[in-house]
Amino acid sequence: MRVSQKSDTLEDNVYRQLRDMILNGDFVSGDKLVQEDLSARLGVSRTPLRSAIAKLEGEGFVHMTSRSEAYVAEFGTPQIADLFEMRAVLEGLICRLLAPTIEKKHVIYLRSLMTAAASALETGDDEAYRLADVEFHTYLTNLMPQGKLSRLLDSVHAIMALSLSQGILRLPSETHPEHLQIIDALDARDADAAERLMIEHIRKTIVLLRKQVADGSEK
Amino acid sequence: MRVSQKSDTLEDNVYRQLRDMILNGDFVSGDKLVQEDLSARLGVSRTPLRSAIAKLEGEGFVHMTSRSEAYVAEFGTPQIADLFEMRAVLEGLICRLLAPTIEKKHVIYLRSLMTAAASALETGDDEAYRLADVEFHTYLTNLMPQGKLSRLLDSVHAIMALSLSQGILRLPSETHPEHLQIIDALDARDADAAERLMIEHIRKTIVLLRKQVADGSEK
DNA sequence: TCTGTGCGCACTGTATACAAAGAATACAAC
DNA sequence: GTTGTATTCTTTGTATACAGTGCGCACAGA
Numbered sequence: 001m002r003v004s005q006k007s008d009t010l011e012d013n014v015y016r017q018l019r020d021m022i023l024n025g026d027f028v029s030g031d032k033l034v035q036e037d038l039s040a041r042l043g044v045s046r047t048p049l050r051s052a053i054a055k056l057e058g059e060g061f062v063h064m065t066s067r068s069e070a071y072v073a074e075f076g077t078p079q080i081a082d083l084f085e086m087r088a089v090l091e092g093l094i095c096r097l098l099a100p101t102i103e104k105k106h107v108i109y110l111r112s113l114m115t116a117a118a119s120a121l122e123t124g125d126d127e128a129y130r131l132a133d134v135e136f137h138t139y140l141t142n143l144m145p146q147g148k149l150s151r152l153l154d155s156v157h158a159i160m161a162l163s164l165s166q167g168i169l170r171l172p173s174e175t176h177p178e179h180l181q182i183i184d185a186l187d188a189r190d191a192d193a194a195e196r197l198m199i200e201h202i203r204k205t206i207v208l209l210r211k212q213v214a215d216g217s218e219k
Numbered sequence: 220m221r222v223s224q225k226s227d228t229l230e231d232n233v234y235r236q237l238r239d240m241i242l243n244g245d246f247v248s249g250d251k252l253v254q255e256d257l258s259a260r261l262g263v264s265r266t267p268l269r270s271a272i273a274k275l276e277g278e279g280f281v282h283m284t285s286r287s288e289a290y291v292a293e294f295g296t297p298q299i300a301d302l303f304e305m306r307a308v309l310e311g312l313i314c315r316l317l318a319p320t321i322e323k324k325h326v327i328y329l330r331s332l333m334t335a336a337a338s339a340l341e342t343g344d345d346e347a348y349r350l351a352d353v354e355f356h357t358y359l360t361n362l363m364p365q366g367k368l369s370r371l372l373d374s375v376h377a378i379m380a381l382s383l384s385q386g387i388l389r390l391p392s393e394t395h396p397e398h399l400q401i402i403d404a405l406d407a408r409d410a411d412a413a414e415r416l417m418i419e420h421i422r423k424t425i426v427l428l429r430k431q432v433a434d435g436s437e438k
Numbered sequence: 439t440c441t442g443t444g445c446g447c448a449c450t451g452t453a454t455a456c457a458a459a460g461a462a463t464a465c466a467a468c
Numbered sequence: 469g470t471t472g473t474a475t476t477c478t479t480t481g482t483a484t485a486c487a488g489t490g491c492g493c494a495c496a497g498a
Binding site for chain 1: 287316
């Protein structure tokens, strides 16, 4: 659970705004970001905009050419699939590092989440289940002491939350038992199993994602 | 192999300068970055400095408080160990993704690298061996199409190159056969094996690193 | 018509000036 | 002595002005 961190600064505002615009596909992929146009469009001067772009570059959302032109990074399905791969091994790693010392109260919270998810499953409330799913993964991520790892996963999660918010990829009846298994492994402080289960859990989604690409016309 | 990308801009210069200062330990860990002081020290105005800081924040080298104060991230041995963990799973992932389609010429190059490493091993030229080692890993990383994955590993490699340049952690006689095994797995296009071997390869260093912390006075 | 050169425009880079917000300090009241 | 408040100082945020650079386009000469 992070502090609210409003940070009412224009820089930060523009940063978030721009990031969401990129992820929502408001730009066609590979679009050029012209500072003056954007600053006019967003109603701010170029100064906060430049900071925002610099930060976005550091996080890999925009790409700078040798002549300092900023282009938005592309997030097609292949890129999303790669991000899932990263997410798989990194969340697996989180489980591995967490398992040896995880506190009981966290396990209890995770289990309570799953109880809620189970009843959502019974009543057929897909949205509630999806929220529990997301919470499961973000909670685990936030258990890691702040470092490069969690920072990175934050940005990866942001991408997927916005890109895949349209629906659930895998059936809840499939993912639910997997979540339970992961929690069990954590509870047993079995680092290897926790890591392996989490990786497999996410990789199953990747298979589906790749198949979806192969089937659909993927434009 | 990346284009030279000089980019003689002050922003970029300051960015690199600052990053190297952080990694070299020119700041005591957790130091506050005061814009005016730094800009005076580096002989530039605050504008390019701010861009540099924003970019460094995006890459996780500096950390911003809720009141916009910038602090340099800490890179003690525990953090380095975590980075090794990330490197392990990410380079493992690279092997996994590369294996199915790796071209013969790349395998050949990697093998030639290992031949050179072997003769360095015989003549006891540790420095030459270390360079071959580094090249082995960076070459594999660069085989990935540019994306978040390689960008990330670039920054991870930068941290370790500067922080651990003092010496080789594991014995060449130990790492050399592991490198060969990894290449064999890639050559056989065995994704699972390549991933697993790479992860184990790097994790063996982590064990040593952690032991080193436990033994030494760790100041 | 093709080519070369020069001018202008569209951007970006940088510095600086000013505003706003927080923190520290000093002073007064109790 | 302690606490509350006001003032000042430090630091950051933002806008704007100006400089430099590369690129396109037009025009002239062959």
